[in-house]
Amino acid sequence: MNIFPVSASTFSGDIDGLFWLVTTLVGFWFILSELLLFYLIFRFRRKKGVKAQYIAGESRKEMAWIFVPLFFVILCDISIDLRTHSVWQKIKETLPQATEKVRVIGQQWTWVFVHPGPDGVLDTSDDIETVNELHVKVNTTTHYELQSRDVLHNFSVPVFRLKQDAIPGRAITGWFEATQTGEYDIQCAEMCGIGHGLMGARIFIDTQEQYETWMAQEIQKQQNYVASK
Amino acid sequence: MSPIATTRSATGIPTGRLAVWWVIISEIVIFGGLVTCYLLMRLGNPEWAEYASHTSTPAGALNTLVLLTSSLFVVIAHNAAEHDHDGAKAFKFLWMCIALGGVFLCVKAFEYTTEIHHGFTITKNVFWSFYFIATGLHGLHVIAGMVIMAIISFDVKKGKNFQRVELIGAYWHFVDIVWIFLFPLLYIAK
């Protein structure tokens, strides 16, 4: 079923898989409980001459009605928890080696992206700074360094299933690896003031050639700008 | 006319005592929250030890002594009211306690003036913000305790509501204990 947006990172499939695992386990119990509830409501509706039974629910046999299903609920809980833990570890607790790095800065109410220029190192004179436009290479592990200039923001890329708060005064590093090219939304996912709803950006997942073309254009723009001054 | 509900005691504990303990526990949670925040931030900021060295430990120690003595007076007042039903004696010791509360506030006011004079205001840095908020909040509790104690003392003098001495005593001890936590945290730990 295609209820999710495009899956475009190496871990988005894990998250979608976890979703379907939870849906299966939890959905089973949900439907079972609802069916049981409606069956009981229908079966024991008031009929003339039928008196209700007297059941205290305190004997061991009666308690089993609760605790036997509960045991299976706990089993489901544990399996969800284990799977969650392994996916979480992959996304947030480990930081694989990366060849690319990009700095993401949130501010009221735009995103600023600092790409390392041709030298591949941040904080050098050839850095390319863009507003509301992030360029990354496909099939490349990329580290992002997330900062904020004023209040809390949240860097959210739905197609990556990626989300991280940006906190002023801290630099938080995370990672992603895009698996397919295209142009998608970046949203701010933490209330950041009046312009919060307008704080969108676009991510461009480029092939190596596209990325190089774009970078050449940016460098050209920079040079034109310097020349015009 | 008070309702029948007020006169019942299914647990065997007087309702007034239950209520005061309830108030004290909620206050403990509030001060506990504040102190926990302070501790968390203090652990993350070693440089606060240097800021803390500007608080006056002798003044704090004096105030600790003052509050402990006042707690003793409340205990004596409670004994007088509860066991001897001696309203006059309870009244005397309650007022000695109130007087010590006054001394505490005077010392505190002196400290505040000196500190602010030296530029350590509430907005100086987060340590001083904590210092003024925690001691200020505690000071308000001292004032509230003194006012309630004064009201109760006049009743007691007339021989009424002896059980209330215990209640204000419990509250006063609580205020005292809060200070016992604040003193080492804000003054001594350097």
Place this chain on the structure above:
Amino acid sequence: MSKTDHQVHPSDHGHGHDHEMNFWSKYIFPLDHKMIGLQYLWTGLFMALVGGFFAYVFRMQLAFPGESVPGFGHVSPASYNALITNHGTIMIFWVAMPMLVAAFGNILIPLMIGCDDMVFPRLNRLSYQIFFISTVLLFVGFFVPGGAFGGAWTSYPPLSARAEYNLTPWGASIWLLAVALEIVAFLLGGINFITTTMNSRAPGMKMMDIPIVVWMINIAVVLFMFSVGPLVAGAVMLLFDQTIGTSFFVPSGGGDPVLWQHLFWFFGHPEVYVILLPEMGIVAEIITVFSRKKLFGYKMIVYTTFMVGILSMIVWAHHQFIAGIDPRMASIFSFTTILISIPIAVIFFAYIATLYGGSIEFKVPMLWALGMIAEFLLGGVTGIYLGASALDVYFHDNTFVVAHFHYTLIPVVFFGGFAGITYWYPKMFGKMMSETLGKLHFWGTTIFFNGIFIPLFFLGLAGQHRRIYDYRNFPDLAGMQDLRIFATMCLIGLLISQIPFIINFVRSIKNGEDAGKNPWKANTLEWITASPPPHGNFAEMPTVYRGPYEYSVPGRKEDFWPQNQPS
């Protein structure tokens, strides 16, 4: 206490007593717990209309962005944020708390445990007065320079801490002050609930004879007290940050914004259970009465409720999985969060088991109670998705979350609230409500409620975030406008569905059938006295002989057995 009390009070507290009181002392400054409860109820219902209107305005903006909303006008980003912020604040603090905890707590506790009033009636009155002031203050926030606060009901700093970030210099502080006062009001009210229940029970009523709703309200109050303290301290700190420029939560001044999140959610998560528990109690009372069954596993439910309370205090960080806390913490909190599904599942299984072998009658209160169970199940199971830390990476601040917590809170607050109101209405006003209007109200609300939030689950799955002023800014989301319009239309339907209730509520006070003492043939003590009960509640103070749920006891002619009836 003494025997003379029992004999003196009936004559003293009968109708003669009521006549002595004028309008002011009876309705405006009452000491009677029932009247204070009704004040809370009316304020809560009024605020529900305000909160509903806010929802209407901002949902209209989402469905038809940029167009003028009938009854409000053009919605600016600033007013959009103020509306969502105050919608959340009002629905939690000014609807759920006063309606479920304060109103039902005040009305029910003394009646159900068989005493004449709360132990501290003046404190009780003070509690409502502070609550009322906080309500006024909240509205004042809308009319100050800069407008009302718009930093979400969670009010995360530094946004909430500095006027240059939130641009509501007055609104933010007034909002915070209003919330703090509201908390103080409920802390004061809580003293009465707990001391009354502990000490003023009718002779013979043992701990395990207390109706489950009274248990649950008390556990909720204890939970509230333990969890809210740190937030009170935090609120003072935030207020200083806003007004005199300290930097507790502002990183540029050396503070820590994440600290506020811990304080807020340490309260914020137990708060869900503070609201949930009283309502679970209400549902328990109703399903036993209308299925003529003993509550399944009464003691187990009481113990489980304690466990819910304790567990709920160690799950808070699941709101902060991606907020920059240590990622290793997340796995711990993920575990505790999923753990809490177990006691809740026990309680719900017990409720479903109670229906087994019953003789179920579909009166309006029962419809609401059953509807609550059916709908809350969906809210409960969707919580598992969000408790799983890795999934929360995708769902955080997403409309999936919005749909999830509305599926818990609406069944709790409104289904549970309406169940309680329709069930105890005869006791409150001495009249019956119309069944036809009640059923119309129930089905309208249920259908439209699902119509609003099921689309939000799917919008959330598609990656739509909450608190967004205009989705046209996000090209990937622009295509789903039809779903948004559908949800908004359902919201309008939901609001219209409340009209039968309002008519029913107001008209029945005068025109309803007389209810008599015990229209539902229930066991608990509030049904043995006149409807509405006089000041002082009981003509003769009751003595209790048995637990509250002895329905359909074999060998008895009647299928109910009031708690005060000697065997």
